[in-house]
Amino acid sequence: MSEYSDKELLDLFKELEKRNYAFSLIVRKYQEKLYWHIRKIVVRHDDTDDILQNTFIKVWKGLEGFREDSKLYTWLYRIATNESLTFLKQQKTKYLLPIVDYENQLKDTLESDLYFNGDEIQRNLQKAILDLPEKQRIVFNLKYFEEMKYDDMAEVLNTSVGALKASYHHAVKKIEKYFKED
């Protein structure tokens, strides 16, 4: 099955009888990208699965009203990012933990998670990333792992390109410091 462009998918979605088909194509096109984006924020597979489903349900409900003032791809990432941040906030209030403690829980998960197969250096890198503030962590993940352009990232995070570049630069410095101290 050749991949449709975002424009083609949106045009297909506008046809009522083809809506379900268009949506399933969007899911198949973006499920992995969004999954890994979410997974790097929340670490655990089960949590990622829930958030990914919630993301696509929001996409399903909102796609009819999507005004195309941003790209479909950045819109999807924005929803996924917001759902992930909401999840982290809920975890903090659920257990009455400050977010720092929750990040420590996630670091412990890396030690024993069935679905983490990295070596020690990879584990240390993930722990260093977990030490970053949430938004900075997302900037780092999008730039480093997904090689997203700053212009697209600005649409996803609703932040200026300059601020994003500064954020990424600070994130790299903090990770470097983490490795030196380790």
Add this chain to the structure above:
Amino acid sequence: MEKFNKKLEELKGDKNPFSVPEGYFDSFPQKLQERIASENTEYYWFARFFQLIKPQFALGFMIVAFAVVAITTVNVVLKNNTDSGIESDLYTRIIEVDASEFSEQHFIDVLYNDEKEIDEQKKEETDHYIHYLVDEDIDYGTLIDEL
């Protein structure tokens, strides 16, 4: 920092340290469609129920709104009408006396003995009426006839 950036690029590599259960991405679209379908069903039943009871809700709301407006209006009108120079318990004391045994002097004594604070202007008017009744020797029966 340049050196560390190089190291970071090397670390990126091809291998993803995270993994997923086998077949996860193959089964995810189906799982998602089932969840959307079940949420639509719940929403469908709620929407139908709401459509059925909407006319009754509207009628009930209108009745309640009308009752509130009516009660408020009556209360406001009654409040305005009860404002007088002589308090109602004084009326009661007067009326408790048998009409056949009513004496103007008794009426006057009660009014003069009333210790409640009355508006000075109204008091003056009341005194004027009392003096008139006494001076002109107008009895109770004549007063009733005039009214």
